[in-house]
Amino acid sequence: MKIYNTLTRQKEEFVPIEEGKVRMYVCGPTVYNLIHIGNARPMIVFDTFRRYLEYKGYDVNYVSNFTDVDDKIIKKAMEEGVDASEISTRYIAECKKDMESMQVLPATRHPLATEEIGGMIEMISALIEKGYAYAAADGTVYYRTSRFADYGKLSHKNLEDLQAGHRDIKVTGELKEEPFDFVLWKPKKEGEPFWESPWGQGRPGWHIECSVMSKKYLGETIDIHAGGEDLIFPHHENEIAQSEAASGREFARYWMHNGFLNIDNQKMSKSLGNFFTVREISEKYDLQVLRFFMLSAHYRSPLNFSAQLMESAKNGLERIITAAEALKRFSDARKAAGEMTDEEQKLYQASEAYQKKFESAMEDDCNTADAVSAVFELVKFINTNASADNSSQFLQKLHDRLALLCGVLGIVTEKEEEMLDSFIEQLIQERQEARKQKDFARADQIRDELAAKGIVLKDTREGVAWKRA
Numbered sequence: 001m002k003i004y005n006t007l008t009r010q011k012e013e014f015v016p017i018e019e020g021k022v023r024m025y026v027c028g029p030t031v032y033n034l035i036h037i038g039n040a041r042p043m044i045v046f047d048t049f050r051r052y053l054e055y056k057g058y059d060v061n062y063v064s065n066f067t068d069v070d071d072k073i074i075k076k077a078m079e080e081g082v083d084a085s086e087i088s089t090r091y092i093a094e095c096k097k098d099m100e101s102m103q104v105l106p107a108t109r110h111p112l113a114t115e116e117i118g119g120m121i122e123m124i125s126a127l128i129e130k131g132y133a134y135a136a137a138d139g140t141v142y143y144r145t146s147r148f149a150d151y152g153k154l155s156h157k158n159l160e161d162l163q164a165g166h167r168d169i170k171v172t173g174e175l176k177e178e179p180f181d182f183v184l185w186k187p188k189k190e191g192e193p194f195w196e197s198p199w200g201q202g203r204p205g206w207h208i209e210c211s212v213m214s215k216k217y218l219g220e221t222i223d224i225h226a227g228g229e230d231l232i233f234p235h236h237e238n239e240i241a242q243s244e245a246a247s248g249r250e251f252a253r254y255w256m257h258n259g260f261l262n263i264d265n266q267k268m269s270k271s272l273g274n275f276f277t278v279r280e281i282s283e284k285y286d287l288q289v290l291r292f293f294m295l296s297a298h299y300r301s302p303l304n305f306s307a308q309l310m311e312s313a314k315n316g317l318e319r320i321i322t323a324a325e326a327l328k329r330f331s332d333a334r335k336a337a338g339e340m341t342d343e344e345q346k347l348y349q350a351s352e353a354y355q356k357k358f359e360s361a362m363e364d365d366c367n368t369a370d371a372v373s374a375v376f377e378l379v380k381f382i383n384t385n386a387s388a389d390n391s392s393q394f395l396q397k398l399h400d401r402l403a404l405l406c407g408v409l410g411i412v413t414e415k416e417e418e419m420l421d422s423f424i425e426q427l428i429q430e431r432q433e434a435r436k437q438k439d440f441a442r443a444d445q446i447r448d449e450l451a452a453k454g455i456v457l458k459d460t461r462e463g464v465a466w467k468r469a
């Protein structure tokens with residue numbers, strides 16, 4: 001399988017560090033509002049990539065954080081006159097609802113920055129000790145970019161050029177040595193959340209959280225680090241500088257970045273105000289349509305959001321679901337009627353070509369656009385070759401093939417129940433993990449979440465059993 005690696009600017013064969021396992025980190029959203037459909041793009045495309053890795057048999061440890069301490073969260077908390085944690089807790093819950101509606105599987109773990117402060121203080125201390133960081137007189141700790149020889153390797157920027165261009169614009173009041181030195185720890189301001197540290201009360205910078213959470217949950221060197229292309233510089237460049245200086249090892253082997261979702265050919269962003277929230281879209285469309293729309297383009301291409309493209313995604317999706325339903329209906333009507341004929345065997349074998357085509361597309365840097373085309377070809381094949389006159393085995397097998405490929409794309413062709421099973425099992429696994437980490441609050445929260453959906457858990461000696469109440 002080939003992945004386009006931002007680090008080397010070319011497609012490379014994917015070789016995991018450990019055979020059969022993938023450690024992957026995807027930068028998650030800052031939670032101060034409902035997520036917009038631009039934020040949904042990395043969630044959907046990297047969830048699809050993860051599903052394909054799992055389809056190939058990899059055991060994927062997929063970690064995606066929530067940034068729950070940040071200027072924007074604090075500002076919103078002040079506006080509402082509540083604690084910052086109330087804002088972040090609210091929007092994490094809302095984000096998880098949107099993710100579920102978009103069929104984005106829960107990550108193996110969703111760490112929160114505010115729960116990892118100890119690890120951040122440790123890493124910052126190590127960086128100071130090694131000369132890669134310094135504390136200024138006001139309690140701010142900065143990263144000394146000039147000390148890290150590889151600075152710029154991901155974004156392909158040359159630090160000397162960057163520095164030269166910025167030498168004159170030193171912001172008054174800042175105590176950094178060089179303009180590109182960035183904040184690892186900042187002193188508290190009145191009314192802001194803060195933590196104790198060797199440099200006084202304060203809070204961490206944004207970049208350090210991902211370095212620390214990635215290391216804690218995936219190890220010092222991971223296979224894949226991903227996010228939107230706006231994160232290449234400075235966020236991911238700074239993560240590399242922090243992590244590699246602290247550990248002396250390579251941080252991530254493959255860097256994947258999604259292109260931007262635009263609107264009227266302009267970048268969709270909260271600051272420009274030209275965005276739709278996922279929730280708004282859900283009032284008009286099933287969010288599977290949004291997912292399908294995103295997957296109809298290559299993840300690295302810019303994608304323009306328009307009503308017309310959403311309508312065409314809706315129609316395409318309907319075509320697929322109609323074919324799947326027809327197969328089910330025909331086969332249900334013929335439950336007792338047996339095995340495939342020789343002719344059907346041949347046809348079924350011929351349909352494998354579409355699965356192969358799907359796989360080749362996904363093997364080529366997760367080309368979901370071509371994978372979707374392969375699914376459409378399979379649908380056309382089904383519409384031409386399957387009818388109520390076929391054997392139930394043939395119908396069932398074609399149905400399974402279609403559902404399997406749709407499952408990789410996160411498109412549900414089945415009645416709701418079957419898809420929900422996988423969500424339930426993911427959540428149970430996450431709860432077990434939380435218990436192992438002694439995060440009982442999270443474990444209870446998951447149990448309650450499931451209970452609200454009528455799922456009852458029972459701890460048995462063999463593990464957790466569940467049933468619908």
Ligand code: AMP
Binds near residue numbers: 268
């Ligand atoms: P933020 O909450 O701004 O840190 O963004 C969370 C994730 O969404 C990051 O991976 C961003 O790169 C990504 N993102 C934000 N806006 C867009 C957009 N318009 N198109 C694609 N990805 C985006």
Ligand code: ZN
Binds near residue numbers: 027028210
């Ligand atoms: Zn990050």
